[in-house]
Amino acid sequence: MKKVVIEHGGQRLVGAVAKVGSTTWFSFGGEVWTREEQGRTSRGKKGGGALDPSKVQAPMPGKIVKVMVTPGQAVAAGDVVIVMEAMKMEYTLKSAADGKVKSIGCQPGDQVSLGSALVELIVEPGVEHGVKK
Amino acid sequence: MATTQKSSGKTNRRIQTVAIANRGEVAVRVIHACRELGIRTVLLHSEADIGTRAYRMADTRVCIGPAPTAESYLHIERNIKGALAAGADAIHPGFGFLSENADFAKAVIDAGMIFVGPKPESILAVGDKIAAKKTVSAARAPSVPGYMGEDQRIETLVEEAARIGFPVIVKAAAGGGGRGMKVIRSRSEAPELIASAQREGLAAFGSAVVFLEKYLDRAKHIEFQIFGDSFGEVSYLFERECSVQRRHQKIIEEALSPSLTPELRRAMGETAVRLAQSANYEGAGTVEFLLQDGEFYFLEMNTRLQVEHPVTEMVLGVDLVKAQILNAAREFQVWPQESLKAHGHSIECRVYAENPYAGGIPSTGKLLGMEWPEGPGRRFETGFEAGDEITPFYDPMIAKVIVWDETRLRAIKKMKQTLRDSLVLGVHTNIPFVISMLSHPEFVDGSMTTQFVGRHYTQENGIGLEARERTDLELAFEKAAGKVSLTGGVAAAGSTLGSAHTTPLQIVNSPWLGERWRNV
Numbered sequence: 001m002k003k004v005v006i007e008h009g010g011q012r013l014v015g016a017v018a019k020v021g022s023t024t025w026f027s028f029g030g031e032v033w034t035r036e037e038q039g040r041t042s043r044g045k046k047g048g049g050a051l052d053p054s055k056v057q058a059p060m061p062g063k064i065v066k067v068m069v070t071p072g073q074a075v076a077a078g079d080v081v082i083v084m085e086a087m088k089m090e091y092t093l094k095s096a097a098d099g100k101v102k103s104i105g106c107q108p109g110d111q112v113s114l115g116s117a118l119v120e121l122i123v124e125p126g127v128e129h130g131v132k133k
Numbered sequence: 134m135a136t137t138q139k140s141s142g143k144t145n146r147r148i149q150t151v152a153i154a155n156r157g158e159v160a161v162r163v164i165h166a167c168r169e170l171g172i173r174t175v176l177l178h179s180e181a182d183i184g185t186r187a188y189r190m191a192d193t194r195v196c197i198g199p200a201p202t203a204e205s206y207l208h209i210e211r212n213i214k215g216a217l218a219a220g221a222d223a224i225h226p227g228f229g230f231l232s233e234n235a236d237f238a239k240a241v242i243d244a245g246m247i248f249v250g251p252k253p254e255s256i257l258a259v260g261d262k263i264a265a266k267k268t269v270s271a272a273r274a275p276s277v278p279g280y281m282g283e284d285q286r287i288e289t290l291v292e293e294a295a296r297i298g299f300p301v302i303v304k305a306a307a308g309g310g311g312r313g314m315k316v317i318r319s320r321s322e323a324p325e326l327i328a329s330a331q332r333e334g335l336a337a338f339g340s341a342v343v344f345l346e347k348y349l350d351r352a353k354h355i356e357f358q359i360f361g362d363s364f365g366e367v368s369y370l371f372e373r374e375c376s377v378q379r380r381h382q383k384i385i386e387e388a389l390s391p392s393l394t395p396e397l398r399r400a401m402g403e404t405a406v407r408l409a410q411s412a413n414y415e416g417a418g419t420v421e422f423l424l425q426d427g428e429f430y431f432l433e434m435n436t437r438l439q440v441e442h443p444v445t446e447m448v449l450g451v452d453l454v455k456a457q458i459l460n461a462a463r464e465f466q467v468w469p470q471e472s473l474k475a476h477g478h479s480i481e482c483r484v485y486a487e488n489p490y491a492g493g494i495p496s497t498g499k500l501l502g503m504e505w506p507e508g509p510g511r512r513f514e515t516g517f518e519a520g521d522e523i524t525p526f527y528d529p530m531i532a533k534v535i536v537w538d539e540t541r542l543r544a545i546k547k548m549k550q551t552l553r554d555s556l557v558l559g560v561h562t563n564i565p566f567v568i569s570m571l572s573h574p575e576f577v578d579g580s581m582t583t584q585f586v587g588r589h590y591t592q593e594n595g596i597g598l599e600a601r602e603r604t605d606l607e608l609a610f611e612k613a614a615g616k617v618s619l620t621g622g623v624a625a626a627g628s629t630l631g632s633a634h635t636t637p638l639q640i641v642n643s644p645w646l647g648e649r650w651r652n653v
Contacts, residue, residue: 001501001502001504001519001556001558002614002617002618003556004610004613004614004617005613006609006610006613008606008609013606013610014554014556015556015610015614016502016504016556016558017558017614017617018501018502018558018559020499020501020559024614025501025502025558025559026558026607026610026611026614027502027556027557027558028607028610028614029553029606029607029610030552030553030555030564030565030568031564031565031607032557032558032560032561032562032564033603033607035611059494060494060495060496060497060525061497061525062495062525063525065332066332080325083329086495086497086525087486087495087497087525087526087527087528087529088312088337088527088528088529089495089529090329090333
């Protein structure tokens with residue numbers, strides 16, 4: 001961690017910066033943010049609703065508590081498909097679209113990493129309305 | 134602190150070594166208290182907590198199992214064995230984990246050690262939520278309508294919820310502070326939420342028993358700190374207001390509450406004392422109430438130290454942890470009620486490792502840096518130091534920031550500045566979210582209720598702040614930081630960050646809106 005001082009409106013403001021791999025971390029005024037070197041992917045892509053609604057992915061590392069669907073089952077947008085736990089919280093992961101369960105990539109008790117594909121759906125074309133922009 | 138000279142017929146019990154059956158900042162807090170008292174410490178820790186501050190501070194360490202809590206921090210036998218192996222004569226359970234488990238308290242005593250906490254019978258009388266409702270009616274404390282029957286079938290619970298009238302809250306009977314707790318707003322969502330609460334209760338406390346009660350929708354959370362000594366005296370150390378909660382997880386706590394009149398304070402405090410006395414209570418405890426329209430209702434009693442105990446310590450000038458240990462050693466007489474006078478105002482904010490711009494999604498990883506801005510009336514409690522790993526196994530609280538000032542408004546200003554000057558790198562934190570809440574007119578005027586967070590900070594992807602672009606000032610900082618060499622020395626102009634782009638703050642398509650529970 002390196003401290004960085006900038007002058008603003010006659011005041012000296014102190015923040016900090018550190019780099020790990022391709023990620024630079026900034027801490028300033030209570031805010032923490034990151035920057036990725038160009039050409040590398042970062043989690044949390046830009047743009048609204050651009051993620052593939054046919055995949056339910058782990059939004060964080062954690063443990064699978066319950067799988068609420070079975071292959072072949074029809075699901076509606078908003079249906080709970082997975083219950084997972086991280087940092088002692090339970091999260092419900094919901095389907096972002098209407099469709100049918102194609103495959104399931106996890107089972108209860110699994111420790112999964114960020115971005116793991118947990119459930120794959122066959123999304124009915126034209127009926128994607130799960131995520132509001 | 135009143136160290137007793139009085140002869141009680143009870144002999145003093147010398148404590149030379151305290152084992153800590155906990156982790157994180159509370160383990161550090163207990164280590165500090167023990168060192169000040171000249172007592173050795175033993176940390177009973179999981180494999181995942183080797184790289185933490187408490188591990189480095191404790192005099193002796195015993196690994197009691199792997200990361201999952203059921204195999205380490207919640208495992209009674211392993212904690213007892215570890216403590217005995219290290220020669221401990223007492224166990225401090227901290228908060229959460231086994232701190233409110235009467236079986237654990239009994240096992241500690243049966244093993245010939247001192248449990249730093251109430252007697253097992255007292256834990257059962259007020260700690261178990263169902264038994265507490267009975268104790269509470271004996272103590273003439275008003276309570277909220279509900280169901281606490283032994284019939285735990287989902288169908289029965291759904292029927293009872295409907296009878297009470299929605300919204301209804303379901304809670305784990307053996308739980309505390311949010312785990313296994315859900316608000317049910319309609320009959321259709323009742324079965325799944327009840328089942329989820331039962332699962333969480335079983336996972337966290339080993340019991341799937343739940344109870345139901347009417348959910349008050351514009352109540353304040355007011356809790357009274359009580360303390361009982363081995364002579365049977367109980368005093369109340371006034372209240373803390375903890376209305377700023379997200380799904381029953383407290384975020385901002387303060388002492389005293391801006392909402393109580395002296396008359397109401399006395400009535401609630403005396404009720405809390407009656408409740409503790411009816412359970413023959415000894416040690417530190419907290420009686421939680423909901424306050425709505427000038428009426429207060431007993432919520433639950435926590436038979437342990439609270440996360441937010443520092444704000445009470447700050448306004449009263451007491452040390453609750455040392456008092457707990459001295460009381461366990463029978464060397465303590467509780468502060469006489471009339472001697473307790475609150476001075477000034479104290480606020481605590483819980484710093485969670487999470488991204489407030491992404492609905493509060495947990496943030497894990499290596500802490501690349503952390504620095505808290507020391508100053509008068511500022512106190513920082515943390516279980517981590519730079520280089521430590523924030524793992525997904527335990528709760529996301531990485532620090533508590535506590536301030537004291539002469540008035541509430543000054544304390545709010547001090548807290549905001551303290552948080553702005555805090556440096557954390559390697560994980561995201563909820564600090565921007567906390568600063569926003571501290572600035573909200575409803576918080577500033579003290580009128581906030583337990584609905585405050587949900588009403589003002591619900592986003593499409595969870596609870597937190599709306600995603601935004603970086604400000605010009607932040608971009609100016611980023612530019613200046615880009616000129617700093619991160620490998621030592623000062624970088625030449627045209628830094629290695631020249632071809633970088635800013636990560637957007639928003640994580641879109643987080644499909645996990647919905648009820649969640651949080652920790653202590």
